[in-house]
Amino acid sequence: MTDTARRTNGSDEADRTMTVVGLGLIGGSMATDLRRRGFANRIIGVDSAPMHCEAAVRLGLVDETTDLATAVAQSDYILVAIPVSASLQVLPQVLDLVTTQTVTDVGSTKRAVVDALRGHPKRSRFVPSHPMAGTENSGPWAALPNLFEGKAGIVCDVADSDEDALREVEAMYRALNMRLVRLRADQHDEHVAYVSHISHVTSFALALTVLEKEEDEHTLFDLASGGFSSTARLAKSSPEMWTPIFRQNADNVLNVLDEYLKQVQRFRDCLVEGDAEGLTRMIRNANDIRRVLNG
């Protein structure tokens, strides 16, 4: 469907039917915004959990739900928003079903899915992408409006997709008010290990450390305040989403983790040696993060 065809009656509203596969936090939040902002006027949901399907219709995230084949046949555009392990199974099935539709995913790793689809006859209808937004919560109940506002919308390996498919996926991210970033899939996976995956490792480990101590000191969390919450918040994130991410991106996460452990070790050495100058130098260097973190 061309841009011209979409703008019947002088309206910017798209006459586009969209399928969202995976009615969780990301799929649900995208559906909400993409309808409100006119990117799609009919949204079909697909989810293996009947409870998610019911909730997504009741919450108004989607108009109806059905099975994958029926949904794809009726759609112009298919968004796959499921754990990255499931994507490796479901994306080939979706591409088997498409003719001229556009397909994108939102997974937090990109190399594995690109590898899995290499050589698929419909590969060029697929645009691997990743919106850098989310919360630590899951399910259609966790869907939020404006979740993506101002964040990075990454599309990968753009030369491997048809131009019209790429244009349509980039239009979707623009409709969400995201900043478009183009990367190679391998670059993507390395970069997100630094700005997202490692934060989850440190948060899980921190939560486990304090929870273990709490077994002896039951009142420990009575003392916790904003600082602890901030660093431990991501530890609420589900294993259904994160175990597959860590497995698919293990090499990059291990590299970053080892860089991180070097920094912790340097900090530890300063503590052991009572090296006030060393601590001050490390903290002052870390303060440079003010440059990139606002507020």
Place this chain on the structure above:
Amino acid sequence: MTDTARRTNGSDEADRTMTVVGLGLIGGSMATDLRRRGFANRIIGVDSAPMHCEAAVRLGLVDETTDLATAVAQSDYILVAIPVSASLQVLPQVLDLVTTQTVTDVGSTKRAVVDALRGHPKRSRFVPSHPMAGTENSGPWAALPNLFEGKAGIVCDVADSDEDALREVEAMYRALNMRLVRLRADQHDEHVAYVSHISHVTSFALALTVLEKEEDEHTLFDLASGGFSSTARLAKSSPEMWTPIFRQNADNVLNVLDEYLKQVQRFRDCLVEGDAEGLTRMIRNANDIRRVLNG
């Protein structure tokens, strides 16, 4: 000054002059709330930085500023809110100056200050305390109303303070709507290593890891979103405050850091071995943090 004396004219307003030594985030925020809530009707500021003194008066945090001796002589109540290294010098000076006034501090470590004041003839006028609240920002400009609302207000070694002094400090924390917690100084230092100090170590190390990578990948932070900000926010915290905390609480921080490193190492082992079950088990256990972190 007794509760009865304070309630002249049937009002709950206290006729109390208070000195705040250290016009930074904590001293400034406490001054703001304690005046609004009637704990003090006159507040004198003391700070070694003339710029802080000027700002604190201009921002209305304090009524006037003067030198320590003049301030203490005119006050009923003295709050010391300076870095914990400076407290070891300033608190003995304050106690040398007091007759019947009450003195408290708000430092993030308590053992060192209790040790430094042991045997001081006015020790019983001092109540070591610590409000578990703050932000990563510093200076009188960073002062915020309602910063302490609902958080823990810890008082330590209560048997070593005069009853009226303890009552007055606990009344101050109640005026700030804090939850009062009584701990021994050594317990305090161990517990805050778990729920506050370790979070700062992990945040500093995380910021340093990503900042170092950014030297090669200039656009790295374009991809960062809420998860990274959350875990790296504390890395904005100043070395002036944190180097002395880490030095005074090095033993406890090292113990917690070593527990933390064991958890990171277990996670790393699962990554190396591709142990999905192990990762899922660790993440699910970490998810138990939902029990204590709201929202």
